[in-house]
Amino acid sequence: MTKAGDWQSYKRVLLPPVKDLHHLDVYRAGGGYEALRAVLSDWKPDEVTEEVKRSGLRGRGGAGFPTGLKWSFMPPVKPNVPRYLCCNADESEPGTFKDRQLMEYNPHLMFEGILIAGYAMSLKACYLYVRGEFANWITLLQDELSKLYDAKLAGSNILGTGFSMDIIMHKGAGAYICGEETSLMESLEGKRAYPRIKPPFPAQSGIWGYPTTINNVETLACAPLIISRGGDWFAGVGANKHPGPVLYGISGHVNRPGVYEYPTGMLITDLLDIAGGIRGNKKLKALVPGGASVPVLRADMIDGVTMDVESLHEAGSMMGTAGMLFLDEDTDMVAFLRRVARFYHHESCGQCTPCREGTGWMENLITRIDDGEGNLRDLDLLLDLCDQMEGRTVCALADAAAWPVRNTIKRFRGDFERRCRPSAWAVNA
């Protein structure tokens, strides 16, 4: 028995098999917005936060921070100080495509989650920050949102209970950095999206200096499930230190890529089987378990590893966004790393020198190795560069750029050494 339990008979809850679930009336017919009604009429705000804490829900946006704890960081309510929620739908981590599917197929679960979070933290409004590339999905969401307002499920006096909250759409314009919470706030304020130094944390001083909480789409979509089925039910799904249903976005060299909903704690090998195995009967070479910034795993490192923070940490990687990229035996890891480094070079916002310059040098060095002109020394230079970048910048983008470089070189060193020219000077002499 794996941590995921009896996953073969798992019934989907984030994306239950109901036709046209994106329509408000279909969603309501299936018991939608009943969790919100229950919360607004019978629960105290603190009780909602406590229930989310009990559920053990961790953020699904990459960092995996406990959501209930994050909600409890909001300061006590003061008169005339508005408080905000930002729903982070700026899904730009390479390898991740789950939030887009959730917003397309079950947007009201997210909206209900937003409103429940709004009640729990006594918020004035939620800004739904969707990346600009999702223009079509923004239109779809706006349609559903206007229906929500018409049905008095958003805006003032929701369901006649006196609770008021607005949901406001914000359209990004193509910047990976906006997925970082403080950068997202700067972007919302109509500035260049340069991350802010923490502290002060968003709960103390967020958008326009007001208390703010930022949660991922999938995280908020879990809130109605926790309310309607209970925090204990949620805590019992999947791995106990990292429970709940999760959307696995599987891509790369597999026969059946796509977004799959299963509990956390799934064996990686099981997920590979679900996705139809590696294309063309090839062997697996490498796996990126949670988006570009998490360390890559070699095929021989995944036996018995499950998709939850604990097990992946032991294996030397991270859960990230659960966007899993499988790569087959023909993959050129140098080319892979070159593209990853290029991504970070392009997306570095340019605020901190170690990141702005470091990501560029990383790309240059890896390009040199990929072109067959690198020296063995370059590998150690790259690792040294990682040390110089990690933890020396305002946000975690430099760390996110350094981790894959460090770990890909460490775990596939042979691939890199074969591409380098023998050094003119003795290495480690």
Next chain:
Amino acid sequence: MADFIRNPVVALPDSNPEAHFSEEELVFTPEEKAKIAEYVTQYPTPDGAVMWVLWLAQEKFGFLPPEVMRLVATELSLPYAQVYGVATFYTQYYKEKKGTYVLDVCTCFSCQFCGGYDTLAYLEEKLGIMRGHTTPCGRFTLREAECLGACGSAPMMQVSNGPYAYNLTPEKIDALVDAMEAGQPLPFISVTLPQDEDEMGGNRRTDAEAVERYAVPPVAKRTQ
């Protein structure tokens, strides 16, 4: 050193660019002004509406030359420098004139190993332009994009900041380019989840304009 001074590394903005639009063209209609006023009310300060208004201006004018940014700044009573700063930070705001159709081909790593660069090379050859350029007829601009968030349907591209096209093959690209040349609108495609296929026998959205499935990705020949 002298070279460095003569050729600065950073391309400096043209301080006195030739205007693309005349004074008469540079106005928002009353409907657009109403829309802008609506955006402004959604934020505690007018600054927040900058991104929406830049989107609106880009839809109206096609791209954002300095005089359009100035118009946005005046409309929102913001410093020009702030609007310029925002417009130049984000890749989806076009700072120079683009083709009628901007083809953003994703080449980030999932697409890289599933034929993203093959798609890009095929389009380069088909349109006769290099990535980053516009065809002489002004119809197509070809760009290499960072992750567009459709990794399971690689290779894919986005057309003019709008619809996505998934699981591209040479035949599919030919058909798409033909449709664009004929001026046909591209549909919004819903991609069926694998579990929906098993449990519901197809896509869950009965109102979907067009439906596709996640497919076995092709073998990539190029990786850069």
